[in-house]
Amino acid sequence: MNRSLLTPRWLLLHLLFLAATIATGFLARWQWDRAHEAGGSAQNLGYALMWPLFGAFTIFLWVRVARMHKVAEAVPALPETGTAEAAPSISGAAAASAEQAAEKHRRRPLVPPPAPPVDDDEDPAMAEYNRYLAELNEADRRAG
Template identity: 70%
Template sequence: MFRSLLTPRWLLLHVLFIAATVATGFLAVWQWDRAHEAGGSFQNLGYALQWPLFGAFTIFLWIRVMRMELNREREEAASQAGTDTAAAEADTAAEEPAQQRPKTRRRPLVPPPAPPVDADEDPELAAYNKYLAELNEADRRAS
């Protein structure tokens, strides 16, 4: 699984992330030294404190990208295994009676409509819903 993080593309990304982290460390030290020189200011001190945060964010991003890659591979492997087992299950399911098959529930893509609102409950909302229904009907007639 971790072998995919050793491909040439990932090795280049590792080098890039390490270089960015080391660069933020050097920049923090440089700004710290500038803040303590005669011409230094609080702005240099602020930068000296910000660069380590940028380095920490770089490390966070590096770990996050690696986890995303590993999760993507796991999902691909699971879907590949799922298609293999689905084909085997289809063969055995054809032999089994329909009542023994487990029923899977599919989540609808569109949520169910809200219950209608009476004009007595909320006249403004009822008028708006009527207006939307008229627009929808006009759009269906135009298509």
């Protein structure tokens, strides 16, 4: 049992998910009864079948959020300096893989490189559109 799922915040989340699941059950039962009354319709029957699906989805989300929290706790945080020597609590292999992931993330540019220009011979419509975008970009630079 993961003790971090028993903190006050998580207990509140558990209660919220439990209340939502129970509410969908009550709503399904209410629509089922309503569908079988004199004024009931196929729409009520559809809702009676839909509410349990919402309840199942609520349970699915509950499990998914708990698993994501468990995985997030298992991943060691990198120290501010980003070096493996500064974190003696992390094993060597885990620190090395975390270091490589951080380095790969840092090398990725913030803005992707521009696409190669398209000639009028390749695609005239695309070339015209690119010229239009270049004009808009230039006008925006002059205005700003």
